Amino acid sequence: MEVARYKLGVALATLSFLVLTLFAPCVIAAQADRYEILAEATRLANEGDFAGALELFHQVPAPGENEDGGVFVRSRMEAAKIYFSMDRYPESARMCGEILAIYPDNLEAQNLLRQVKAAQTPRWVRFLKDLKTYLPTLLKASGMTLVLVVITMIVSPVMGLFIALGRISRIRSLSSLFWCYIWIFRGTPLLLQLFFIYYGLPPMGLTLEPFTAAVLGLGLNYSAYLAEIIRGAIESIDPGQMEAAKSIGMTYWQAMRKIIVPQTYKRLVPPVGNEFIALIKDTALVSTIAMVELMRAADQIFNATFNIFILVQAAIIYLVFTSIFTVSFKKLEDRLGVYENR
Amino acid sequence: MIELVDVVKRFGDFTAVDKVSLNINKGEKIVIIGPSGSGKTTLLKMINFLQKMDSGKILMEGKEVGYHRDAKGRLVLEKQEVICKLRSEICMVFQHFYLFPHMTALQNVMEGPMTVKKQSREEAREIAMDLLGKVGLLDKKDVYPAFLSGGQKQRVAIARALAMKPMLMLFDEPTSALDPELVGEVFNTIKALALEGMTMVIVTHQMGFAREMADRVIFMDNGRFIFEGDSQDVFSDRMDNPRVKAFLDKVL
Numbered sequence: 200m201e202v203a204r205y206k207l208g209v210a211l212a213t214l215s216f217l218v219l220t221l222f223a224p225c226v227i228a229a230q231a232d233r234y235e236i237l238a239e240a241t242r243l244a245n246e247g248d249f250a251g252a253l254e255l256f257h258q259v260p261a262p263g264e265n266e267d268g269g270v271f272v273r274s275r276m277e278a279a280k281i282y283f284s285m286d287r288y289p290e291s292a293r294m295c296g297e298i299l300a301i302y303p304d305n306l307e308a309q310n311l312l313r314q315v316k317a318a319q320t321p322r323w324v325r326f327l328k329d330l331k332t333y334l335p336t337l338l339k340a341s342g343m344t345l346v347l348v349v350i351t352m353i354v355s356p357v358m359g360l361f362i363a364l365g366r367i368s369r370i371r372s373l374s375s376l377f378w379c380y381i382w383i384f385r386g387t388p389l390l391l392q393l394f395f396i397y398y399g400l401p402p403m404g405l406t407l408e409p410f411t412a413a414v415l416g417l418g419l420n421y422s423a424y425l426a427e428i429i430r431g432a433i434e435s436i437d438p439g440q441m442e443a444a445k446s447i448g449m450t451y452w453q454a455m456r457k458i459i460v461p462q463t464y465k466r467l468v469p470p471v472g473n474e475f476i477a478l479i480k481d482t483a484l485v486s487t488i489a490m491v492e493l494m495r496a497a498d499q500i501f502n503a504t505f506n507i508f509i510l511v512q513a514a515i516i517y518l519v520f521t522s523i524f525t526v527s528f529k530k531l532e533d534r535l536g537v538y539e540n541r
Numbered sequence: 542m543i544e545l546v547d548v549v550k551r552f553g554d555f556t557a558v559d560k561v562s563l564n565i566n567k568g569e570k571i572v573i574i575g576p577s578g579s580g581k582t583t584l585l586k587m588i589n590f591l592q593k594m595d596s597g598k599i600l601m602e603g604k605e606v607g608y609h610r611d612a613k614g615r616l617v618l619e620k621q622e623v624i625c626k627l628r629s630e631i632c633m634v635f636q637h638f639y640l641f642p643h644m645t646a647l648q649n650v651m652e653g654p655m656t657v658k659k660q661s662r663e664e665a666r667e668i669a670m671d672l673l674g675k676v677g678l679l680d681k682k683d684v685y686p687a688f689l690s691g692g693q694k695q696r697v698a699i700a701r702a703l704a705m706k707p708m709l710m711l712f713d714e715p716t717s718a719l720d721p722e723l724v725g726e727v728f729n730t731i732k733a734l735a736l737e738g739m740t741m742v743i744v745t746h747q748m749g750f751a752r753e754m755a756d757r758v759i760f761m762d763n764g765r766f767i768f769e770g771d772s773q774d775v776f777s778d779r780m781d782n783p784r785v786k787a788f789l790d791k792v793l
Contacts, residue, residue: 442591443639443698447653447705448629450621457656461643538643540687 213260233259233270240274249281256281261301272298272305279311288319329506337509340496341516347482347492348520351417352475358418359425364455366430377426384423390484392416397488413485421478428470432463465535472528476521493517542567542740543588543631543709548597550583550764557583559764560597565709570735571742572751572772575761576788581744584761585711588742589633590624601627629657632702636714638694640686646673646697647682653705665704672700676730692723696730703734710734712743746792751775760785 240255256278262268279294295312298305317325365377384392397412407415436459444454486495497513500506543565550558558580565571573581586592588599590607596616599607607627608616618624640649650669654660660668673679676696686694695715702710715731716724728749735741735754743750751758751772758775760768760782768775768785780786 437639439635439637439639440641443633443635443641445591445625446589446628446633446635447701448625448657449653450625453656457652458641462641538685538687540685 233274237270237274241277244277244281249285253278253281261297268301272302272308276307276311279308279315283311283315283318286318288315291315292319326506326508329500329504330508330512333500333504333509334512336500337493337496337513337516340491341493341520343490343492344479344482344494345520347413347417347485347490348475348479350414351421351478354414354418355421355425356429356471358422359429360460362422362426363429363433366426367433381423381426384420385427389416389420389481390487392420393484393488409485409489412488413482413490416485416488417478417482420481421474424474425471428467428474429463432466432470433459435466436462465532465539468528468532468535472524472532475528476524479517479520479524542602544598544600544603545584545588546598546600548584548587548599549595550580550587550592551595556764558587558594561761561764561766563759563766565740565742567708568738568740570740570754570756571759572755572757573742573744573759573761574746574748574751574788574792579761580764581761582713585633585713585742585744588709589628589631589711590618591628591633593618625657629653629705630707631709631711632705632707633711633713634695634698634702634715636717638686638691638698638718640689640694640698640701642686645683645685646678646689646693646700649686649697650700650704653701657705668704669700672703673697675703675733676700677726690723691719692726695719695727699727699730699734708740710739710741712741712745714745715743716745716747748776748789748793760788762788 236255236258240252240259243249243255244252256274259271259274262271275294275298279291279298282288282291282294292312292315295308295315298308299312302308320328362377362380365373366381368374393412393416396407396416397409400407400412433455440458440462441454444458445451449457482492483494486492486498493513493516497509500509545561545563547560547562548558549556549560561580561584563571563584573584575581583592587594594608594616598605607619607624609619611617640646641652644652647666647669650672651662651665654665654668655662670679670682673682676699678693678696678700681689681693681697686697689697699715712731716727719727724747728747731741731743731750732754743755745751753772755772758768758770758772759766760775762784768782774780775785775789780789
């Protein structure tokens with residue numbers, strides 16, 4: 200049926216083309232005819248009579264030498280759009296093809312043809328293709344996630360140790376100061392802290408790059424958590440160890456450095472490993488302060504493609520990260536525990 | 542050599558050590574016995590400055606050490622360096638050993654000379670090997686404390702204290718945490734040390750110490766010395782102090 204109609208259309212087009220070329224003197228009149236056909240077809244299409252409109256669009260012949268092809272392009276384009284809206288992709292593609300055969304640079308036809316091709320491939324194929332297309336983008340963004348994690352993993356235990364030592368110090372003011380620090384940074388949401396650092400500090404005259412703000416926010420927050428974990432670990436060491444160290448003449452700091460703190464390492468691994476896994480996921484929060492990392496990239500691609508599998512792919516990358524951490528922390532724990540009889 | 546004069550230690554309302562005076566002469570072996578909670582351990586810890594005394598004096602070679610008095614006349618411990626110097630000369634062996642669990646037997650013994658005395662690793666190693674040999678644990682030098690028996694742990698602890706070459710050794714119930722069959726090895730180690738002429742104060746429930754190596758036996762109760770004498774006095778039938786007698790009847 201369609202094919203027949205198409206053939207008819209082509210026949211008509213050819214006929215009119217012949218008529219036009221044969222009757223060269225009537226070219227201007229024919230040109231006028233085309234406008235009329237186009238106008239009529241557009242009217243029909245606006246009224247919803249797509250079949251009628253298509254028939255008329257097909258009647259507009261291809262332009263001859265030195266002829267203005269505007270009407271032709273318009274009619275084929277309109278027809279292609281109608282076919283596309285009716286999900287008749289092959290016809291739509293053919294219409295675009297006819298335009299591109301004469302005007303290969305026509306952007307509108309090129310765009311529509313791309314859409315038609317996209318519409319013709321099954322959805323899941325398209326989704327899988329997206330995964331391949333956007334994987335490099337996601338991996339690149341997850342590099343930033345990793346950078347944030349590694350920096351925080353280095354900064355926060357060091358800061359945490361100092362804060363913990365300050366907390367257990369007998370110097371009251373030092374202890375209170377660090378108590379406040381932990382109270383604030385552990386007691387408020389990380390998201391709020393990031394907002395405060397990135398959006399709240401500039402009005403006070405301190406403008407930070409998103410990266411600096413992200414590192415600062417994560418570092419300050421995680422230092423507070425790790426400080427409490429480290430303090431707990433230090434306090435869990437038998438006080439007899441400190442006594443024994445002192446009894447052979449060690450100073451408080453020598454005892455801390457050589458005897459007490461090294462004994463906490465093994466006990467620290469499980470809770471600190473936990474924190475670091477939470478950290479990997481918490482880096483997603485910095486996407487809110489203009490940092491492009493894994494979550495942000497996934498979100499952007501998802502919004503452009505509405506492809507839910509992009510999010511699945513991001514989830515898998517997060518899982519790979521957390522799994523690597525889990526396994527290596529278990530290994531570390533076993534290695535640090537060689538002196539234990541179990 | 543070291544003298545305590547009217548030493549007092551209170552924990553809140555409780556007086557743990559009540560005006561005790563004790564003169565420790567060079568080469569002397571003093572054994573302190575007495576019921577639990579009588580202040581023996583607290584007294585030892587004060588000699589090692591691990592506990593701060595509330596009043597009294599500690600003299601070393603006749604000179605007052607470790608404390609000075611603040612404006613209100615209260616005792617204040619000297620600066621850390623001073624205290625650490627004193628402690629490195631008076632070493633203590635604990636009931637529960639307190640070996641450093643993350644170090645091997647050898648490292649435990651080497652730690653003091655290296656960290657406190659700043660001796661080189663080679664020097665410290667030599668001292669430590671020598672001492673481990675002396676307490677009969679050279680074959681255990683690379684073993685972590687968790688893999689040693691109680692008796693072996695205590696012998697390493699003794700070696701660790703000896704590595705500081707102390708002028709006085711304090712033993713706080715060195716055999717109380719041991720299984721009965723392991724007491725002997727530690728006892729013999731300490732006895733060997735005594736025979737070498739080491740000055741020592743031993744707090745114990747093990748009457749063997751009092752009987753075999755004490756120059757002086759002190760019976761302590763309620764924070765006071767209630768009896769002092771040589772071992773013959775304590776274990777003889779002439780012993781007439783009823784509290785000492787009651788205690789001895791229980792432990793012997």
